[in-house]
Amino acid sequence: MSRVAAAQGYPSRPVRLVVGFAAGSTTDILARLIGQWLSERLGQQFVIENRPGAAGNIAAETVVKAPADGYTLLMVPPASAINATLYDKLSFNFLGDMAPVAGVVRVPNVLEVNPSLPVKTVPELIDYAKANPGSLSFASAGIGTASHLAGELFKVMTGAQLVHVAYRGDGPAMTDLIGGQVQVGFATMTASIQHIRADRLRALAVTTATRSQVLPDIPTVADFIPGYEASSWFGIAAPKDTPAVIVDALNRETNAGLADAKIMARLADMGGMVLAGSPADFGKLITDETAKWAKVIKAAGIKPQ
Numbered sequence: 001m002s003r004v005a006a007a008q009g010y011p012s013r014p015v016r017l018v019v020g021f022a023a024g025s026t027t028d029i030l031a032r033l034i035g036q037w038l039s040e041r042l043g044q045q046f047v048i049e050n051r052p053g054a055a056g057n058i059a060a061e062t063v064v065k066a067p068a069d070g071y072t073l074l075m076v077p078p079a080s081a082i083n084a085t086l087y088d089k090l091s092f093n094f095l096g097d098m099a100p101v102a103g104v105v106r107v108p109n110v111l112e113v114n115p116s117l118p119v120k121t122v123p124e125l126i127d128y129a130k131a132n133p134g135s136l137s138f139a140s141a142g143i144g145t146a147s148h149l150a151g152e153l154f155k156v157m158t159g160a161q162l163v164h165v166a167y168r169g170d171g172p173a174m175t176d177l178i179g180g181q182v183q184v185g186f187a188t189m190t191a192s193i194q195h196i197r198a199d200r201l202r203a204l205a206v207t208t209a210t211r212s213q214v215l216p217d218i219p220t221v222a223d224f225i226p227g228y229e230a231s232s233w234f235g236i237a238a239p240k241d242t243p244a245v246i247v248d249a250l251n252r253e254t255n256a257g258l259a260d261a262k263i264m265a266r267l268a269d270m271g272g273m274v275l276a277g278s279p280a281d282f283g284k285l286i287t288d289e290t291a292k293w294a295k296v297i298k299a300a301g302i303k304p305q
Contacts, residue, residue, distance in 0.1 A: 010246050011044040016072045017236070018049045018063050020056030020079065025169070026107065026190050026270070027056075030234050031075040033266060034104055037257035038250070055079050055144055055304070057090060064092040068239040070246035073101065076235045078146040081289035085297045086144040086304050095290060099242045100283035102254035103235040103275030105267050109150045109207040110192045111221055114180050115199065122205050122224040125184070129160035137163045138184040139173035141191075143305045147173070149293055150186035150207050150230035152300040157225050166305070177201065188232050189214060189271030207231055214271040233275060233289070235282045251279050 017035045021027045028050060035046035051059040056079040066072035074080075080094050111122065117136075119125045129136050140148035143166045155162055165182050167173035170191035177185045178200045185192070186207065193214060195201045205221040206212045207230040221228045236254060238247060257263050258276045267274060275282070296302075 010070055010249065011042055013071065014045040014047050015042075015070065016049050016066075017046050017075055018051055018059045018072065019075045020051060020053075020059030020077065022052045022169075023050055026188055026232065027075050027077045027234060029190075029270075030104055033263060034075075034236070034254060034257055037260070037263060038253055041253045041256065042249075055083055055086070055142070057083055057087065060094060060098075061090075061092055063237070063239060064094075064097045066239055068099075068241040068243075070238060070242055070250070072239065073250070074098070074237045076100075076237045076286070078232050078234075078289065079144065080237075081286055082144050082146070082149060082293045082297070084290050085294040086302060095287060097240050098237040099240050099247055100279045100286060101236040101238050101247050102251045102279065103233065103277055103282040103285060104254065104258065105270070105272035106208065106231050106233040106275055107270055107272045108189045108212050108231050109147055109186045110189055110196065110203050110215070110218075111150075111154070111205045111207060112177070112185050112187065112192055112196065112201045112203050114177055114183050115202045116180055117183050117202075119204070120202070122219070122221060125204060126158050126160050126224075129158075129162060133161040134163060136161075136184055137165045137182040138186065139165050139167055139177050139182040140186065141170045141173055142166050142168060144297075144302060146230065146232045147186045147188065148302075149296055151184070152302065153228065153230050153296050154186070154221070154225070156296060156299050157228055174201075186230070193271060208273070212271050212273075213268060233285065235275060235285075237282075237286075247279055 063074040138151045
């Protein structure tokens, strides 16, 4: 830890790490993993506080309005970049009101189908969807989630007609995809991997720019649709004007965690790719993703529920 931060006595009491989704969600699992590491490294408890609702906006607003003293942090999910465009009347501007601290991980989504669907490759899926317009449905974890927008980006870039069905989270979406009530999904690797390994779902491609070490034989969507990339990424942010010395100390300790063998193994199990870097690196990712998804939301005419 930096001598300056230590001289300021940070942290001298427990730190809240706010999560905008329920316990057991990917955001929550990652917050607990990195929170435990920071607790051990900095000698104060990093308390995970779940504030679900409004697609993560309640949690984001909680942190935006908190004192900029390093004692209230946000576990940032992709929703933070998506909601900036999806919601017209937010009481905050995420890019302007938050200080990026550190990236943690990027997790692929998986383009997967119910095994009863007679397609085994991405081109076969596109051909089937075009030959049978309106007959295929794709499941998502909800309106405006990363799995929803991954599917909309696929539709925009291929012209394939897939009917979107929104669920309340990955769990119910996976249940109906396995049951055959919907045929296609773009769920996170975390939600998908056990079902793929058990042959309950057929993986056609991963949505990241490069292949996943968890499914090394599965191609990327971009192998067939150049330029396609959609993934779930997570990091930590603080209220704007949080002292740079505190941001830097948290960034350094988070990056140290991402280099730890146990944490790397846990993230790899989830299909994750480590997002180590500076606060500015994480800030650029949020900015780029906000701009990217704004185009998809406008092109697809997506409105919040």
